[in-house]
Amino acid sequence: MGNNTAVEVKNLIVHYETEEGIVEAVNNVSFSIEKGEVMGLVGETGAGKTTIALSIMGLLPHPPAKMYSGEIYLDGEDLTKKSLKEMQKIRGKKASMVFQDPMTALNPVIKVGDQITEVIKLHDPSLSDAEAQKKAIDMLEMVGIKGDRFEEYPHQFSGGMKQRVIIAIALACQPELIIADEPTTALDVTIQAQVMEMMKSLQHELNTAMLLITHDFGIVANICQKCAVIYAGEIVESGTVAHIFDNPMHPYTKGLFGSIPSLDKDVERLTPIKGQVVDPTDLPEYCSFYNRCDYCTEKCKECDPKLVEVEPGHFVKCIHVMQGAEEG
Amino acid sequence: MALLEIRDLKKYFSTPRGMLHAVDEVNLDIEEGTTLGVVGESGCGKSTLGRTVIRLLEPTSGTVMFDGKDITSVTKRQFHALSTQMQMIFQDPYASLDPRMSVAELIAEPIKVHKLTRNRAEISERVRDLMDTVGLARRLERSYPHELDGGRRQRIGIARALALNPKFIVCDEPVSALDVSIQAQILNLLQDLQQEKKLTYMFITHNLSVVRHISNEICVMYLGRVVEKCEAKELFVHPYHPYTKALLSAIPIPNIHIEQKPIPMTGELTSPINPPNACRFAPRCPYATEQCRSSEPALEEMTPGHVVLCHRAKELNDL
Ligand SMILES: Nc1ncnc2c1ncn2[C@@H]1O[C@H](COP(=O)(O)OP(=O)(O)OP(=O)(O)O)[C@@H](O)[C@H]1O
Ligand SMILES: Nc1ncnc2c1ncn2[C@@H]1O[C@H](COP(=O)(O)OP(=O)(O)OP(=O)(O)O)[C@@H](O)[C@H]1O
Ligand SMILES: [Mg+2]
Ligand SMILES: [Mg+2]
Numbered sequence: 001m002g003n004n005t006a007v008e009v010k011n012l013i014v015h016y017e018t019e020e021g022i023v024e025a026v027n028n029v030s031f032s033i034e035k036g037e038v039m040g041l042v043g044e045t046g047a048g049k050t051t052i053a054l055s056i057m058g059l060l061p062h063p064p065a066k067m068y069s070g071e072i073y074l075d076g077e078d079l080t081k082k083s084l085k086e087m088q089k090i091r092g093k094k095a096s097m098v099f100q101d102p103m104t105a106l107n108p109v110i111k112v113g114d115q116i117t118e119v120i121k122l123h124d125p126s127l128s129d130a131e132a133q134k135k136a137i138d139m140l141e142m143v144g145i146k147g148d149r150f151e152e153y154p155h156q157f158s159g160g161m162k163q164r165v166i167i168a169i170a171l172a173c174q175p176e177l178i179i180a181d182e183p184t185t186a187l188d189v190t191i192q193a194q195v196m197e198m199m200k201s202l203q204h205e206l207n208t209a210m211l212l213i214t215h216d217f218g219i220v221a222n223i224c225q226k227c228a229v230i231y232a233g234e235i236v237e238s239g240t241v242a243h244i245f246d247n248p249m250h251p252y253t254k255g256l257f258g259s260i261p262s263l264d265k266d267v268e269r270l271t272p273i274k275g276q277v278v279d280p281t282d283l284p285e286y287c288s289f290y291n292r293c294d295y296c297t298e299k300c301k302e303c304d305p306k307l308v309e310v311e312p313g314h315f316v317k318c319i320h321v322m323q324g325a326e327e328g
Numbered sequence: 329m330a331l332l333e334i335r336d337l338k339k340y341f342s343t344p345r346g347m348l349h350a351v352d353e354v355n356l357d358i359e360e361g362t363t364l365g366v367v368g369e370s371g372c373g374k375s376t377l378g379r380t381v382i383r384l385l386e387p388t389s390g391t392v393m394f395d396g397k398d399i400t401s402v403t404k405r406q407f408h409a410l411s412t413q414m415q416m417i418f419q420d421p422y423a424s425l426d427p428r429m430s431v432a433e434l435i436a437e438p439i440k441v442h443k444l445t446r447n448r449a450e451i452s453e454r455v456r457d458l459m460d461t462v463g464l465a466r467r468l469e470r471s472y473p474h475e476l477d478g479g480r481r482q483r484i485g486i487a488r489a490l491a492l493n494p495k496f497i498v499c500d501e502p503v504s505a506l507d508v509s510i511q512a513q514i515l516n517l518l519q520d521l522q523q524e525k526k527l528t529y530m531f532i533t534h535n536l537s538v539v540r541h542i543s544n545e546i547c548v549m550y551l552g553r554v555v556e557k558c559e560a561k562e563l564f565v566h567p568y569h570p571y572t573k574a575l576l577s578a579i580p581i582p583n584i585h586i587e588q589k590p591i592p593m594t595g596e597l598t599s600p601i602n603p604p605n606a607c608r609f610a611p612r613c614p615y616a617t618e619q620c621r622s623s624e625p626a627l628e629e630m631t632p633g634h635v636v637l638c639h640r641a642k643e644l645n646d647l
Pocket of ligand 3 (some may be wrong): 049050052181
């Protein structure tokens with residue numbers, strides 16, 4: 001692991017063992033993020049993105065979740081070896097997560113402002129109540145909410161406003177790693193741009209690493225340096241944003257780009273990837289994208305392809321691309 | 329006559345510090361078989377508008393004419409009968425579905441609640457029909473929501489909304505939680521259903537390329553008010569309101585070679601609680617004048633069908 005690596009995930013395998021069967025949620029995922037770098041994680045609903053995030057944060061629900069293998073290094077230390085108590089400390093200080101669901105992340109019976117103040121004080125106990133409160137109001141305004149709404153309860157806020165509060169809280173403790181799970185899905189684009197700008201500058205200032213889970217390629221293009229595309233619990237393509245946007249190679253990545261409605265061209269119907277999501281309790285031995293792929297051949301059923309480096313830093317998991325690469 | 333005629337609709341919430349103007353004097357028509365897109369800042373009142381229009385919330389004042397009937401003045405009981413024709417699809421298929429109910433039970437629930445039929449065979453027949461309509465495989469009947477991916481869960485939400493044969497559906501961020509491929513599937517499904525059943529939609533979203541694709545008309549809201557409304561494509565070609573322009577400038581483009589320059593929005597935010605008698609966007613508007621800070625603009629028609637709420641819209645357009 002390089003000196004500049006903030007977080008490294010190695011061979012992560014996570015299953016959920018349920019009555020209905022074993023959900024193979026994350027299947028041998030590895031990646032690393034440098035300090036000051038933002039990596040985008042995109043992929044279909046149910047592909048395992050949140051599960052990866054929860055694994056890093058030590059927040060997997062056991063049971064039903066079970067981590068079969070995996071090492072997760074933050075700042076050189078393997079988080080999978082930490083006790084619950086140690087992890088709790090790490091979550092407050094070194095790593096923080098913005099959750100996908102703003103409704104569950106705030107305490108409904110505590111005033112919004114008090115919830116932010118609490119985190120600020122946790123981070124800097126030397127502050128007086130008044131100072132911490134003043135800082136909390138600043139944070140509210142920074143995410144575009146009028147400070148006079150400090151005294152209100154979460155149910156009085158719209159979904160997007162709650163999400164902004166959560167982002168303010170995550171930033172308040174100035175962590176080394178931020179995991180943001182669809183942080184701006186509930187926000188309008190102007191506030192989203194502001195929040196992204198705010199996260200970008202803070203991240204730059206503090207050299208924070210960020211894992212950004214999103215469905216929006218526009219956001220990836222805007223703030224990520226790297227991007228990984230995940231399908232059925234596996235990274236099927238990863239590289240710099242230049243690799244992914246200018247030279248997408250995996251048929252799934254191409255299919256995703258083809259599904260986005262255009263802002264200037266008119267079409268009657270959109271073109272989603274054909275077929276339905278694979279059943280994570282019943283993954284095939286071969287390429288899991290096989291039944292939905294426009295390029296599949298009989299050969300694809302012969303083995304499970306490996307993630308292959310097709311150009312420096314650009315990895316693709318598809319035998320057709322591998323053949324292309326081998327043939328030069 | 330439009331299927332929906334919303335007149336001077338207001339929804340205020342009382343808060344410790346005064347009245348919060350969530351929806352303020354909104355006037356909108358939605359023609360049968362068309363889609364009205366609703367966009368705007370988070371917290372500007374989109375969901376409240378959608379809920380008030382179908383009377384999930386009681387309006388503070390104003391009227392909503394649905395198919396010629398004023399649904400705001402009918403009694404609760406009379407409304408119960410009408411309410412089958414107006415349904416809602418929610419953003420979060422996770423939170424809005426009872427985890428203890430199977431797919432078939434979830435889809436049957438509205439049929440049972442509204443006592444459309446008590447005959448068991450008829451109910452399961454109807455459930456199967458609905459599953460076919462929204463593209464849910466019949467083998468999933470006995471599955472539970474947590475076993476399904478987001479796209480299939482959203483299909484359950486759509487099937488539930490369709491169960492009562494509504495004419496009008498408020499879609500509140502129905503595709504926001506989905507990946508772009510499943511999003512495309514669901515949008516195609518909504519469009520097919522609209523054509524087949526002549527459905528009318530109010531479609532609330534933050535995704536401007538989605539709203540452009542799905543809508544006939546789009547209205548832009550800011551702090552409880554409609555600030556601009558016009559034909560969908562027109563909004564992107566010829567926006568008038570400074571807020572609309574800021575919004576459009578901030579759309580993240582999935583192209584790494586385009587450097588984005590969102591128009592910055594600085595300045596004080598106007599509180600929705602007892603807002604002053606002024607343009608609500610004025611404190612953040614780069615073009616605001618004394619007039620903007622001291623009087624409220626009225627909606628003005630710039631070109632046929634294109635209305636804007638801005639004192640300076642004409643003048644700025646001529647610049
Ligand atoms: N607590 C749980 N019990 C059983 N299965 C689960 C649990 N949590 C997640 N899963 C399953 O694990 C798989 C991966 O889920 P995960 O939430 O990580 O996906 P995701 O990529 O974050 O999806 P989305 O884009 O919809 O948020 C899915 O099939 C999901 O149904
Ligand atoms: N039950 C309530 N009590 C008090 N205030 C409320 C209530 N519900 C909503 N509000 C307020 O009304 C305003 C509009 O909220 P609404 O949920 O309609 O916004 P929205 O446009 O749907 O936002 P988002 O895009 O974030 O979903 C907000 O200021 C919100 O705080
Ligand atoms: Mg997730
Ligand atoms: Mg809303």
